């Protein structure tokens with residue numbers, strides 16, 4: 001009996017990941033569809049076609065300090081562990097949002113939410129499990145000015161990653177980021193922070209995880225036609241969430257390729273971290 005969990009699963013890619021997991025897993029498996037709002041979680045669970053694994057809703061606001069620990073403890077009590085975790089939640093922001101007014105919540109959801117998820121769930125992942133963070137191809141040092149690379153390169157713990165994200169957040173709030181080398185698009189440092197978190201944890205767990213068949217990786221789903229990306233780009237011809245979910249699902253359900261461990265993976269290929 002396998003257990004999977006997806007964060008931010010009330011729409012977009014997260015919902016498609018739950019649908020795909022439920023379709024491809026067995027009837028005695030359980031997929032946790034989680035989200036920040038109880039009503040949206042319930043209606044999303046309702047929307048999943050029957051057949052395949054059981055889909056169970058759980059309120060999980062990744063911005064809440066103790067939510068990841070609480071949900072991890074619930075799964076540990078109910079099932080003794082977890083097999084597949086997708087950290088997918090993202091705060092929707094648009095080009096008109098002032099970075100200074102959104103950055104607290106943005107980093108709380110996307111970055112500190114990710115490191116809390118990794119801390120809470122990594123100890124729970126069973127043999128042959130998957131711990132996957134949905135990032136983006138923007139999450140590499142190629143998209144950051146060279147003078148900033150040392151901030152995110154070679155980090156060895158989640159605490160170091162959190163410190164660097166907090167420093168970036170502080171630079172946005174005191175205005176220094178605007179005149180400096182930081183990119184104006186908050187998605188870039190945020191996604192780099194997510195990939196850096198995966199890399200830092202992978203540094204600590206690589207040998208142990210690979211010996212147990214566990215994959216820890218960041219995933220780039222490519223451009224998707226969702227309302228979030230539509231705020232920035234013309235995504236009318238981009239893949240649907242269901243189409244974009246196919247490659248991340250293969251990573252979650254297919255055989256482990258050691259080259260993917262600790263890396264950002266897009267359509268089965270490693271996206272280089274540094275120039």
Ligand SMILES: NC(=O)c1ccc[n+]([C@@H]2O[C@H](COP(=O)([O-])OP(=O)(O)OC[C@H]3O[C@@H](n4cnc5c(N)ncnc54)[C@H](OP(=O)(O)O)[C@@H]3O)[C@@H](O)[C@H]2O)c1
Nearest residue numbers: 008010011012013036061062063089090223224226228229
């Ligand atoms: N769309 C793209 O083109 C694209 C490209 C590359 C990478 N990605 C990545 O793919 C992932 C999914 O993107 P998407 O376009 O599918 O996003 P989306 O459609 O905006 O969905 C985001 C999901 O995150 C949830 N969420 C927001 N705040 C949350 C919180 N505090 N706690 C828990 N859940 C929360 C939302 O819940 P509500 O329903 O309650 O709002 C929603 O279910 C993200 O990590 C994104 O960065 C997307």
